Amino acid sequence: MKRIAVLGAGGFVGARFVEFATLTGAVEVVPVIRSFKGAARLARFGPCWRRADAGIVEELGPAIANCDAVVNLTLGDFGDLAGPAVAMFDACAARKVPLFIHLSSAEVFGRMEDAGLHDDSPPVTGHWMEYARGKIAAEQALRERFRDTRVACVILRPGLIWGPRSPWVVGPARQMAAGSAFLLGEGRGICNLIYLDNLFHSILGVVEHTPAASGCYNVADDEVHTWSDYYQALARELGIEFAEVHQLAALEFRQSLLGRLDGIKQTQVGKRIKKALSKPAKQRIKRLLSLLQKAPPDSGLAPVGAPNVTQSDWHLQNTLHKPPTEKFTRAFGSLNRFSFDAAMAQTGQWLRFAGFARQ
Amino acid sequence: MSAIKPLKLAIIGCGAVIDELHVPSLRRLTRQGAVRVTALVDRSKERMARFKRVFPEAVCFEDAAAAFRSAGAEAALVASPPGLHRAHVEAAFSNGCHVLCEKPLATSVKDVTELAGMSERLGLILMVGLTRRFFPSLATAGAMLRAGDLGGQVEFRCHEGGVYQWPIASDAPFRREAGGGGVLMDKGVHVLDSLLWLFGPMSVVGAEDDALAGGVEGNCRVKLAGKEVRGVMQLSWDQETANGLHIKGSFGEMRVDPNEFRWIELRRAQGAWERRPCRSSWPASLKAPAPTTKAPRVYEDCIYMQWIQFLRAVALGEPVPVDGRAALTVAAQIEAAYASAAPLPQPWLSAEEQTAAARRHWRNGAKQ
CATH class of the missing domain: 3.40.50.720 (NAD(P)-binding Rossmann-like Domain)
Structure with a gap:
């Protein structure tokens, strides 16, 4: 049985690895988390976690010893994803782990404007999204190690990972429940999805295929879906009329003041400022902001949810093409276990469990 | 002061x-x-x-x-x-x-x-x-329930879920011997106290959770019933759920977001949802006998x-x-929930995984 170290095991993808391994016994997983709070999603399986900073070779080494593969699912600091990725590769080399699988993102190709795009096409330059810039930098750093024969480095590029517990399911479900869900340009943009279990079986397939060839591989569900297709299917599962989804024009994006402030909060500078603020200072700001909020009148109709289009929504809903996945299939086989319909049926079960379906 | x-x-x-x-x-x-x-x-x-x-x-x-x-x-x-x-x-x-x-x-x-x-x-x-006893949303909802604004035969549904974010210094909360349990012992204590405060005495009539032997639950569902009231409390450490408290009575419905301190939402029969401002206050000084x-x-x-x-x-x-x-x-109901906990159905998993999750549920281990 293969032994796989999963870095970032506290995330919803990592926790699915641990769940599958624990319940089926088909694979042995070593869950690695950076901080204790990351153990919350794993706690139901018993104390199985190892704590290590995946970006520090010496700290990671003991956790991945005797593993057949290391899978990097860490989210990390978007401002520096390359340094830790290289450290993980180096830790694999030092501990003689033959395979390093790095989860990148289809976002390295931006909105995929070029229909002829392939797995080895150059990434977009000057991407507006810090996350994408971080992923591009990490890919570039790892590509420089493709010739290192000690460790095979497989870079996988999923699009939006969906399924039970996914933010790409919870977000739209919450908006649909609140009446604030929206589609831009009738939802004709490509929704580049990969179902959680399809991604997970793709990763297992790569592990089973050892020795794998180093390279970059796009991964996605088999079907091509638009955002409208995706939202219609979600709405069906939630028992919500698709007509309740707001239809907005796909105009050029203009960010609101609040959106800009939120954007700043998400940058490294913003995060550093937030971290540097003392608790009392944060409290004062919070209280000040609460004073700016108007108290409601004695009675008034509850407003129906209004759409709030973020730059990320605008960007993603304007995706033009689905990236090709033939390179992955040629190298590792066709590993998607779930059709879109079957995956949506499972996701619907979880959405109803989580209380999002209309009563 | x-x-x-x-x-x-x-x-x-x-x-x-x-x-x-x-x-x-x-x-x-x-x-x-x-x-x-x-x-x-x-x-x-x-x-x-x-x-x-x-x-x-x-x-x-x-x-x-x-x-x-x-x-x-x-x-x-x-x-x-x-x-x-x-x-x-x-x-x-x-x-x-x-x-x-x-x-x-x-x-x-x-x-x-x-x-x-x-x-x-x-x-x-x-x-x-x-601390939820100090939440204006819950205090306001409680006052309206006690005034009979929703009528009798009350039913409620309470969801509280979110990715665990506490910057804890050890993994004690995730070990039964140190934390006493999982999400029910953690978040559940707050939620159960609020529900018992709002609806009066209730007993556990069913409980399900997802802990395997040696673990603590990350998700649980507890059914509660009391005099003219029954409902479900569902908690998660995994992911955000459709959070909030939805109460239905013979006269109307109420939606309470505990963390929204400004208003709760109410509707009569099948009418439109209305916002009602929260009204509750607490002493803010040590002065006696009439504090601000x-x-x-x-x-x-x-x-x-x-x-x-x-x-x-x-x-x-x-x-x-x-x-x-x-x-x-609160402790009595938590203990009752743990004592009667059954495996939580997880129909989004494969049949093989569902069977394994039920077979390896921590209560099965406890009975052996």
Whole structure:
């Protein structure tokens, strides 16, 4: 049985690895988390976690010893994803782990404007999204190690990972429940999805295929879906009329003041400022902001949810093409276990469990 | 702020809850002359050193008993892992200290009963940190329910889920022997206390969770029923769920987002949803007998008002919102839920995984 170290095991993808391994016994997983709070999603399986900073070779080494593969699912600091990725590769080399699988993102190709795009096409330059810039930098750093024969480095590029517990399911479900869900340009943009279990079986397939060839591989569900297709299917599962989804024009994006402030909060500078603020200072700001909020009148109709289009929504809903996945299939086989319909049926079960379906 | 002399306080356990919740209020009360932190207790010297910078007067101890013996404390804030609460509260009482204990008061009904009894016998204040009692949303909903605004035959559905974000200093909350359980013992104590406060006495009539042998639950569903009320409480550490409390009665419905301090939503029969402003306030000073009252605007205000209430109880003999007896009603239902827990159905998993999850459920292990 293969032994796989999963870095970032506290995330919803990592926790699915641990769940599958624990319940089926088909694979042995070593869950690695950076901080204790990351153990919350794993706690139901018993104390199985190892704590290590995946970006520090010496700290990671003991956790991945005797593993057949290391899978990097860490989210990390978007401002520096390359340094830790290289450290993980180096830790694999030092501990003689033959395979390093790095989860990148289809976002390295931006909105995929070029229909002829392939797995080895150059990434977009000057991407507006810090996350994408971080992923591009990490890919570039790892590509420089493709010739290192000690460790095979497989870079996988999923699009939006969906399924039970996914933010790409919870977000739209919450908006649909609140009446604030929206589609831009009738939802004709490509929704580049990969179902959680399809991604997970793709990763297992790569592990089973050892020795794998180093390279970059796009991964996605088999079907091509638009955002409208995706939202219609979600709405069906939630028992919500698709007509309740707001239809907005796909105009050029203009960010609101609040959106800009939120954007700043998400940058490294913003995060550093937030971290540097003392608790009392944060409290004062919070209280000040609460004073700016108007108290409601004695009675008034509850407003129906209004759409709030973020730059990320605008960007993603304007995706033009689905990236090709033939390179992955040629190298590792066709590993998607779930059709879109079957995956949506499972996701619907979880959405109803989580209380999002209309009563 | 007051003519009352500062209360000498020992902080037992210097983990995330102190940093995240109590430090701002305690600094404020120290400046006002209402509190003096005289002792810090933790096994980690590093954590104690951090708080020593905030409360320079405090002496650091690795052992609670030593702190109570030598620091001359009059009260204790017990914020150690739940599995240690009983020993720490007992040590505080043995040294004549009043106690504000973080939830849960203890991890078994037996321990909670004994601590509640000790507090009553010794005449010492025991307040449990169930801060939702200060939430304007829940106070307003409770007042409307008690006034009969929703009519009879009440049904409710309560979801509370979110990715666990506490910057904890150890994995104690995820180990049954230290934390007493999982999400039910953690978030569930708050939610269950709110529900029992809103709807009156209820008993567990069904419980399901997803813990395997050796683990603690990350998701649970508890069915509750009382006189003319029944409902479901569902909790998660995994992911955000459709959070909030939805109540239906014979006259109408109510939607309560506990964390929205400005309004709750109400509708009659099948009419439109309306917002009703929250109305509740708490004493904001130690002055007696007519204190100024304020409505909490943010969560941190609730922590501050909790401290004011504790200090008023010590100094003026006023009752506390949640004492040992009130904590006992929550502990009893939690223990009942754990005792009857069945595997949580997870139909989104494969048949093989569902079977394994049911077979390896922790209660099956407990029965063997």
